Amino acid sequence: MHLGYHYVRTGIAPGPACSPSRLRAHIVALKADGYEFLACREVSRRLRLGLPLPDKHATLSFDDGFADQYYTAFPILKEYGVPATFFYISCVLDGRTPPVIGLQILIDALGIVRLEKEIFPKVLVGTPYLDLLDERRYDASGRKMGDPQELRRVKWMFNHWPSQSFKRDILDEIFTTYIGEGSEERLCRERFMSEAHLREMHASGMEIGSHTVTHPAMNILGRAEIESELKDSRRRIERELGGTGIVSFAWPFGGRFRDVTRRLVGTYYETGWNYDSTLSHMPEAPYADLTDIPRMNENMFMRDAS
Incomplete structure (x- = not known):
């Protein structure tokens, strides 16, 4: 067992x-x-x-x-x-959140609607990942079945498609711009x-x-x-x-x-x-x-x- x-x-x-x-x-x-x-x-x-x-x-x-x-x-x-x-x-030992958890922290702090409708369209502009947030182009209802419906599209897009380095850049930008300088390390140490x-x-x-x-x-x-x-x-x-x-x-x-x-x-x-x-x-x-x-x-x- x-x-x-x-x-x-x-x-x-x-x-x-x-x-x-x-x-x-x-x-x-x-x-x-x-x-x-x-x-x-x-x-x-x-x-x-x-x-x-x-x-x-x-x-x-x-x-x-x-x-x-x-x-x-x-x-x-x-x-x-x-x-x-x-x-x-192990990245936590250096005060960096793993992207999958960093996304969850952002959802908790900023709200899924704001992330999906306001923030991601700004930071992902010009990338193919933005298309994955468009429900007319991509049906995410069958993905991430353990999560509520409203979270599935964002989690599937962010966790399973971009490279880790790209996610890292996006997290850095969102944490700094929308939560504050040094917020990621502080929240990482808390969690x-x-x-x-x-x-x-x-x-x-x-x-x-x-x-x-x-x-x-x-x-x-x-x-x-x-x-x-x-x-x-x-x-x-x-x-x-x-x-x-x-x-x-x-x-x-x-x-x-x-x-x-x-x-x-x-x-x-x-x-x-x-x-x-x-x-x-x-x-x-x-x-x-x-x-x-x-x-x-x-x-x-x-x-x-x-």
Whole structure:
């Protein structure tokens, strides 16, 4: 059983969220059913050495590095003595928001209507991306199904089409012009775990893994960009943790990936962990490809837990 989490909080979150009570319910239920909790690196170690895994074993992993993972999830995990893995986006260490999260911050701060109708038409003028915001030209209703209808067009256009460098330029312009100088770094520090948080969790037995440098849509990147996202994230996090090797990687966005991309993940990491928001049960052979180990959206497990 491999469960993937994002935000851990009570109430509304800007992305996939698990309440603290539901996280507790997951842990209690799995313990009661005889599951042994392992960090992703321990699964990797046993597979690599040919050591047996418990018939019933579970991993809990948390993507992106949001601050509530430290303030809310971490104390619960310590309370129950459960190891877990936290997949971190390394650009945050330099005060830069990953574009996918930067967009969400802008939606929260400026509103989706203003972004779609006023701001993006200005900053995207002369680019093909502007056409993707035109509902007469592009139907986005079937995209980003986990999001409200009014968010799907903007999220699909911004997160899955432009290059990361182009997104970075657009974010810089919008943050500076519409929110204020220095606003991005301030908001980034508020929303994500800090270096000190990572070191504390690592020292307590939690695993810190890589979730790339900037959380790109991997299938639109060239080989050099993919390698940079993989190796630079690993090196940056290893430096913060005093040289501890980072062996586990989580795919941004999840989905199906090209063979060449999976091979590159295998070059830099022992295991790659996917995230399937629709997976309702674990497949019979989850370790058939160690660069593409499936995780369930935690919301699909014990769906009646609040």
